[in-house]
Amino acid sequence: MDGIRKTSQSAFDNCQKFIKGGHGQTFESLAISQSNSRGPSVNRSCLVETELPEWIAAWDATTEATLKLVCLPAEPDTSLKVSRDVFSMTMDCMRADPSMLYLICHTKDGFHSFPGNADRDGLHLPTWYVGTSRYAVLWTFEARHCVTRGVIIERQRDAFKGLTDVVSNFTDCIHAPQVMCLALPLFQIHFYDARTESALNDMRNIEKSIGFGPRRTLGHWEGDKSGGYEASTGMATFAIDEIFALSQKVHEVAGKIKNSDRLRRSAMRMLDDVLYASRAADVDNKKLGGHRERYCLALHKLGEAVPVLQRQIWANADYMAYMQYRAENLSQVIIALLTHEDAAASIDLATASRKDTSSMKTIAIMTMIFLPATFFAALFSVPLLQWDQPQPPPTGSFTYGLGGAEEWKLACPPAAQL
Secondary structure (H helix, E strand, C coil), X not given: CHHHHXXXXXXXXXXXXXXXXXXXXXXXXXXXXXXXXXXXXXXXXXXXXXXXXXXXXXXXXXXXXXXXXXXXXXXXXXXXXXXXXXXXXXXXXXXXXXXXXXXXXXXXXXXXXXCCCHHHCCCCCXXXXXXXXXXXXXXXXXXXXXXXXXXXXXXXXXXXHHHHHHHHHHHHHCCCCCHHHHHHHHHHHHHHHHHHHHHHHHHHHHHHHHCCCCCCCHHHHHXXXXXXXXXXXXXXXXXXXXXXXXXXXXXXXXXXXXHXXXXXXXXXXXXXXXXXXXXXXXXXXXXXXXXXXXXXXHHHHHHHHHHHHHHHHHHHHHHHHHHHHHHHHHHHHHHHHHHHXXXXXXXXXXXXXXXXXXXXXXHHHHHHXXXXXXXXXXXXXXXXXXXXXXXXXXXXXXXXXXCHHHHXXXXXXXXXXX
């Protein structure tokens, strides 16, 4: 593990970018504590950058358990909006395993856990990491004082508020770090289900507009026998650019369905970690010492909730597989529509070309018909020929006794015949 830690630390130092926050920049934080005398306490606050390391390291000796989370915003290019020194000190105060630094600088997704080496008098506590396109969460657990410390890297705005709202509902389970492994899947289910349902509604509307899918009415299936192709099949006609827009939407829906499946697998791994810790708590009696009873009770409560979420995830997976099948079929229908419209456009183009050819033939024939008359009309209108002038005296040419006009009258018919 030491080799992995050194390699990850080196990659982080070389790749990760930081942006110094502006004057007055603050960081959202959440602190949840549990004690017998005061009960659960939830406190939200905003911290300045210099307060982050001290706040994350502090703990109250009068509390039984503490959970602390702080939000670090990130830019689209993965730059963290905090200074490098403050971030490093925060990680040191959390005693996070450096192995997860590689996951941060390369914006990795999925669920990862690192055992740390604190049980061997080392510096690093057990560390967990969860990454999605919207956020990355890493947290550690100090068993001696029952303190969970975490950082939420906000890759997209407003992720911290929704996530911490879910975590705040599990104040009675913060004695175990696996509370995050239950809160995160629950947050993912609620958030991404809403986004996926919106995309699936778009797909249903496309199915309805083109007359395809399981929700077609009886009239669509039977059709109007006198209404031609569109009425008899229930299929609407579209312009090619409209078909391209429909195809784009269907592929976007298919991508969201695939992303939902990826998040499902990540959520199942987190729930498996809860079950594994719950079973291990009955075997290992050295984890928390005096906190062991409360730790086991928290894991027992978390373990009871796991089957509920698992059934939701499995049911959602079956439904997503069905919608993926519908999206693939719908994509094939759209391709068929595109082919049909392309063929219709080719037929229209050929018909127009044939009409243009016929028109050109008509123009050519009419030109040939009227060309001789036009020629003679132009010929007789030439002033140089002087048709209305007296004829000159005869000459010695072969047209002896004829004037200029008579000469032209004799010459024109042979020329016209030629």
